[in-house]
Amino acid sequence: MSIEAGGSTRPSLICREVGARYGLLEACRNISLQVDPGEIVALIGPNGAGKTSLIGALNGTVAGSGEVLLNGNNLMGMATHRRSRAGLATVPEGRGLFPTLTIGENLALGARLAPSTERAAAIEEAAGRFGFIRERWNTAAGSLSGGEQQMVAVAKCLAGRPTVLLLDEPSQGLAPIIVGELAEALNGLRTTGIAILLVEQNQTLVSITADRFVLLAAGQVVSQGGRAELADRERMAMAYFK
């Protein structure tokens, strides 16, 4: 499926039978899922379920198998930087910022993935999504709070005008009020048509952002569902969240 966003047709992220391995250890296998434009899909599951490994197989930082289809191309087998160029952006668990560079410099680096004629506008747009960014433009990223760093990391990815955003545990270490701000920002990205795959163990963030969830356990998909099931907070909390 694809929708019109910002005047252009956006593709879905389609994963077919994706696996990830570390040598002989198979961290996940046969994962098939789809994230449509403007959709937020939460990848949930207990510690060690294989969520981060799946993200790695998608972006090329972990050995992967299967198909990762975006815009008619199979990204599996491509080098990581080529997958980024193809529109797949990742905010990794450690956030991936350059701590000694300023916010502005980090966004400028992110924008290098956007076509050169679009970079200035892409930076402007990404910065505008988070209130504090403009005010603290010349501040070193490493001196920001955890929540601010998380938002700058998202903005850095957005500056590259990606089609798909992979987010690995963005709420980790953040105060509840900051998680709320992050949720608001993620929900605000729907209108851009970006497809978001959100690895998350924070039940609040998942329940207020995700359109659908995919539940992994022991490296396999054991359940999938929509908002209705996500709303069953108690069952989810008892079974799968920290």
Ligand SMILES: Nc1ncnc2c1ncn2[C@@H]1O[C@H](COP(=O)(O)OP(=O)(O)OP(=O)(O)O)[C@@H](O)[C@H]1O
């Ligand atoms: N670099 C690595 N080398 C070897 N095995 C690894 C490596 N990273 C993860 N694993 C193993 O792969 C399996 C899946 O781990 P993974 O980190 O993907 O799970 P997860 O669902 O993201 O868990 P968590 O929520 O704790 O991050 C686990 O058995 C883990 O021990």
